[in-house]
Amino acid sequence: MVSRPAAFIDRDGTLTEEVGYVNHPKRLQLLPRSAEAIRHLNAAGIAAVVVTNQAGVARGYFSQDVLQATNAELVKQLKQAGASLDGLYVCPHHPTEGQPPFRAQCECRKPKPGLVLRAATELGLDLAASTVIGDRASDLVAAQAVGARGVLVLTGYGLGEWEYRRETFPVMPDHVAADLFDAVEWILAQRRA
Ligand SMILES: [Mg+2]
Numbered sequence: 001m002v003s004r005p006a007a008f009i010d011r012d013g014t015l016t017e018e019v020g021y022v023n024h025p026k027r028l029q030l031l032p033r034s035a036e037a038i039r040h041l042n043a044a045g046i047a048a049v050v051v052t053n054q055a056g057v058a059r060g061y062f063s064q065d066v067l068q069a070t071n072a073e074l075v076k077q078l079k080q081a082g083a084s085l086d087g088l089y090v091c092p093h094h095p096t097e098g099q100p101p102f103r104a105q106c107e108c109r110k111p112k113p114g115l116v117l118r119a120a121t122e123l124g125l126d127l128a129a130s131t132v133i134g135d136r137a138s139d140l141v142a143a144q145a146v147g148a149r150g151v152l153v154l155t156g157y158g159l160g161e162w163e164y165r166r167e168t169f170p171v172m173p174d175h176v177a178a179d180l181f182d183a184v185e186w187i188l189a190q191r192r193a
C-alpha cells in the first residue's frame with residue numbers, strides 16, 4: 001500500500017466548537033466551515049483523521065459510551081454534509097485524575113504523538129507529507145514529534161493562545177490559519193507550490 005498524506009485534526013476548538021467537556025452528543029457543534037474543509041481533503045486524496053484528547057473519561061465527567069455517541073454524532077453530521085473522516089483516534093487518559101485504567105501515563109495524550117503514530121501505522125500514512133491542525137500548542141508539539149507540519153487555528157483556544165501566550169509555545173506553528181478551512185487551503189496550496 002502506498003502511504004498517503006494526512007491531515008490530523010484536533011476535535012474541540014478546531015473541527016467543532018470549544019464548549020468545554022462534551023458530556024452529551026447534543027453539545028457537539030461543527031464549526032461553520034468544517035464540513036467544507038473535510039470535503040476538500042476528501043477530494044484531494046488527503047486522509048482526514050481526527051486526533052483528540054478526551055480526559056473527561058478519566059475524570060469521570062462522561063463515559064466511554066457517551067464519548068462514542070458524541071463521535072458518532074460528529075461522523076453523522078459530516079456525512080450529511082458530504083464529508084467523511086478516514087479515522088478518529090481518542091486518548092481517554094489523564095496522568096493524575098480519576099482511576100485506572102484511564103488514570104495513566106499514556107503515550108497517546110497530546111502533546112505525545114501516540115495517536116498520530118497509531119493512525120499512521122493503521123491507515124498507512126506518510127507522516128513527512130502530513131500536517132497536524134489544532135488550537136493548542138500541544139497539537140504543534142505532536143506535529144514536530146512525528147516530523148509533520150503544524151498549523152495553529154485561531155478558533156477555539158487558538159486566538160487567545162496565539163495573541164497572549166505564544167512566547168510559551170515550545171514549538172512554533174508552520175502556519176497560523178483563521179480556521180480549519182483556511183488550514184486546509186494552506187495545505188492544498190503547499191502541495192501545488
Ligand atoms: Mg482543541
Ligand SMILES: [Zn+2]
Pocket residue numbers: 090091092093106107108109
Ligand atoms: Zn492516552
